[in-house]
Each structure stands twice: as structure tokens, then as C-alpha cells.
Amino acid sequence: MKMWLVAVFQEQRFEGMVIDHRITGLSDREVHEVEDREAFVNYLIENKALDMLQFRISDPAIFAREEIGIKVPGVKVRTIYDLFDRKA
Numbered sequence: 001m002k003m004w005l006v007a008v009f010q011e012q013r014f015e016g017m018v019i020d021h022r023i024t025g026l027s028d029r030e031v032h033e034v035e036d037r038e039a040f041v042n043y044l045i046e047n048k049a050l051d052m053l054q055f056r057i058s059d060p061a062i063f064a065r066e067e068i069g070i071k072v073p074g075v076k077v078r079t080i081y082d083l084f085d086r087k088a
Contacts (some may be wrong), residue, residue, distance in 0.1 A: 006081050024085045030077045032057045040074030
């Protein structure tokens, strides 16, 4: 159901709607994901950058490098959408 609602919100370009005095809407955020695994792993090894690993890429570690001008190879930014629900 959630994936369907996210798709409808995106397709209809909804930011939110009020239902029974509650606001339901779509929020988004950007996260990093590996697009070139070999380049990324080579970077990890060459720079001893294990702080970038969790069970997924560590966004704070990548953002910290980007802030000082380091481009981490093999990584791209992707936007993630989620639903929120709160009182109006």
C-alpha cells in the first residue's frame, strides 16, 4: 500500500492532503548508493576508509568528504520518498 501511495503522490505531483484533520504527504531525502562497486571498493582499500561502511554506505562519511572537495568514486546520489502523517 505504501509503495502505491508514494507512486500516486509522485504521479499526481501531490505534496500532501488533509483527511479527517490529518495531513498525509510525501517527504523526500537524498542518499548515496554504489553504482560502481569496483571503484568504490578500491577507494575503500586505498584510503583505509572503513568508516564509510555500515551494512550500507555511510552518508555522513561521504558528506564529510564532499564538504572538503573529495569526490568518492563509484557513488551516486538517489532521492528516497517516504510518507508522513501528522495532525493538521
